[in-house]
Amino acid sequence: MTAPLSASGLYQRLLGYAVPYWRLFGIAVLSMVLFAATDTGLAALMKPMLDGNFIERDPRTIRFVPLALIGLFALRGITGFITRYTMSWIGRRIVQELRRAVFHRQLRLPVRYFDNHPAGRMLSRLTFDVEQVAEAATNAVTVLLRDSLTALFLLLYMFWISGWLTLLFFVTGPVLIVLLRMVSRRFRLLSRRIQDSMGELTQYSEEVIHGQRLVKAFNGEQWQEQQFEAVNERNRRLQMKMAAALGASTPVVQLIAACVLALVIYLATLDAVTQQISVGSFVSFIAAMLLLLQPIKRLTNVNALIQRGVAAARSIFALLDETEEPDNGRLALQRAGGTIEFRDVGFAYDSDKGEVIQDLSFSIQQGETVALVGRSGSGKSTLVNLLLRFYDPERGSIQLDGHDLRDYRLADLRRQIAMVGQDVVLFNDTLAHNIGYASPQAPDEMQIAAAAEAAHALEFINQLPQGLQTRIGDRGVLLSGGQRQRIAIARAIVKDAPILVLDEATSSLDSESESLVQAALARLSEGRTVLIVAHRLSTVERADRIVVLEQGRLAESGTHAELLANNGLYADLYRLQFREDTADDRPPG
Ligand SMILES: Nc1ncnc2c1ncn2[C@@H]1O[C@H](COP(=O)(O)OP(=O)(O)O)[C@@H](O)[C@H]1O
Ligand SMILES: [Mg+2]
Incomplete structure (x- = not known):
């Protein structure tokens, strides 16, 4: 019924949800740029600190460096806060809208869809999947933008200090990218499977919760436990595979980065080079390289986050693309x-x-x-x-x-049509609400009481402590079958169809x-x-x-x-x- 969405199609659609907030996003990006600049600022500060404060003992830089340090961290704090706040604001809006859209669609799907789709999976769309998308939309985007900018600024700075040392980075860069590609494919596969298995888990426990009386009556605990354990075990295995993929990818990438670092230190300390670069510049360069490790590490991890978000977005959009009941x-x-x-x-x-x-x-x-x-x-x-x-x-x-x-x-x-069916569905609300369900906007107490009376429900309702205002618990479990049917009949009477x-x-x-x-x-x-x-x-x-x-x-x-x-x-x-x-x-x- 629905064409499988390509990854870029998914991004575009998700982007559509973010477009209305482009101004706020602009502010977020601006604060990310400033935040990213503080890392480079920190590395750059090493140069005057060593050359000016220690070697030349220049009184102006002796006063300037500590103040600049405080200023840098103040800027970092403020921009960090703004980034987090604005990105969360956008992310939470997207969550709210996606939830609204999913709920809207779920209400209007044809009965046949519900026949063929397990309830647990549908519930986990609303809870789990939507959160995954939010993660990708906020944390991942923040990391992606801020850390790429940080890396970019640092690299530019390094290039400015020593072009040929920096070139080493560009030689090794492609190796890193190929590695990332391989890892990302694995992540995508795993996160899709984990999602299905989460749905299974929800589905399974939901069934048992609803059917707990049946389970008790037929002593089905042990069998249910065995069944559940299988699902539980599958979920654990998948999560462990994910953990292994995550755990292995980070050190490999870091090790490669460390090799590069070692090489640079070795080359930079060769006599010929040290003649051209001051101590301050050299320390600045090394500082910049060290500062590069953290954002690179986060950038390698962010991929998993994005892939999870994409997998979740795919299942959400697949639901949103289902055709509604024909009307x-x-x-x-x-x-x-x-x-x-x-x-x-x-x-x-x-x-x-x-x-x-x-x-x-x-x-x-x-x-x-x-x-x-x-x-x-x-x-x-x-x-x-x-x-x-x-x-x-x-x-x-x-x-x-x-x-x-x-x-x-x-x-x-x-x-x-007023319908009273075989299985009476009652909502976890008051009896009055359940009876007046046909006209939820204007539940007329008199009308409801009259209907309850006509359905011979008022006699037992009046014996309840709060009468019609009694809340009847999840799915009306506190009522007998006959009482529930009388409530359903009263509900049909109120509808007056x-x-x-x-x-x-x-x-x-x-x-x-x-x-x-x-x-x-x-x-x-x-x-x-x-x-x-x-x-x-x-x-x-x-x-x-x-x-x-x-x-x-x-x-x-x-x-x-x-x-x-x-x-x-x-x-x-x-x-x-x-x-x-x-x-x-x-x-x-
Ligand atoms: N949602 C459904 N999906 C597939 N088959 C169904 C569904 N509901 C009922 N059936 C099948 O349709 C037939 C008629 O069912 P139903 O109308 O509920 O019978 P009755 O109400 O007369 O007992 C049965 O064979 C039943 O298994
Ligand atoms: Mg029937």
Whole structure:
């Protein structure tokens, strides 16, 4: 879907994020230039210090040198601060914007993307990858600019003192560059692998945290630990390879630099040369060379930092380039009437695995209640998914009020449908917030309490210490399954949409609360189009019409009485459940 981005393309795109701050960056560069100059200043100060203070004993330089020293370090301190502050400011802005963009895109990716991408990797994009990019954008750029400038100034100064000694540096320079190239390739490969392995680690521990009850119930600790250890070990190995690459590259480069230094010292102290250069100049030259080592060392390390940033930027931009949910409809919709029609709908989650819905046609009139019945896996939830446009059908068309769903604006379409699903998702917030989620801007307390009451949730809410203002903990773990479902029903009531979709919405309720909630739902259904999926057939008997699905096809449809008389699949299912019901009052939902 997305073309792999070249490194230079990535830089350009990242640069795009920094462009608005070019003025601040200008200030940063200026302070880096001054900072870099102080190193050369320090080396240059050696010359008057030795020649003037010690050999000639000139009173002016005796006063000047100590003051200059203080001045140099003051300048270094101030420019160092400005560099760090401005670069961090830019870097943090970039982080903020990248996070905003990633979050924005994650919210709008199609459901299918989430089906195919592990959550841990998506989370680590937002946390880990973005930080890596920030590192590259601030620390690496600082090192790159400041240390190259430092090196440049020092080299120029050295050249000024003695051209031919400096030339030695240029002879050995290419060796260093070739070495850096080799090292950088290794870094790039390793940092990409480390990133994947970090994602794996997050993914894995996240799964176990969410599934901790399951792990406990099935005594899965040991097995999970073994699994985790494998991931953990892989991460350690990769990190060690990185450490080895980092650790080896630095001393090799330094050793080469030291060889050069030794050679220079040897050549410079040969008689012929010492005649031409004063002691002060010579010490200045050596000082400049020594001062060169530090920036060169940092420049060799910065490569790893940049490569990490590039690898992270690549994965961030790949996500940002994913196409959003298709939302090409132009038809606005305030409030739908609620006539729904499925016309020859065909759909497959995965084209290799065949169609899950096949040639399906049926319609639901405005205000009608239609129940979807069928064995587990027959495609009931898939139909609900299609109605909400979590997926689009491959063939045929689904229409609302005579227009294909794809003709409407996506947000308008979804506003028409209140859905209560099988898995109730609750946010780590107050009950009031969770119930009023459909209108987060104006959560009307009265409305929320009324909805909670209608859903028979108020009775248990009132027993909580802070009532509707109770925070319900991560994913609502503090509530029972039945309580969670009633919250979800209240949430659907607040939404007040013309179409109500209930996908096994009462499956976790006990018989008593179920009949209470059924009554509430019956009241809620008045004047609305209702699509109800239920496992327990007792809850669908009252529907105006029952549609029976079998392996994604329409098996039969009609009223409860008609279908029983028909003696088909529905009658089979019904008899099966009736037998279970007499054997056990509460069949598995
Ligand atoms: N996200 C998905 N990706 C791939 N296959 C899926 C997905 N969701 C459901 N399926 C498959 O589609 C079929 C119908 O599932 P579903 O509509 O959930 O059935 P029901 O709700 O009737 O139990 C099943 O075979 C199921 O395995
Ligand atoms: Mg289902």
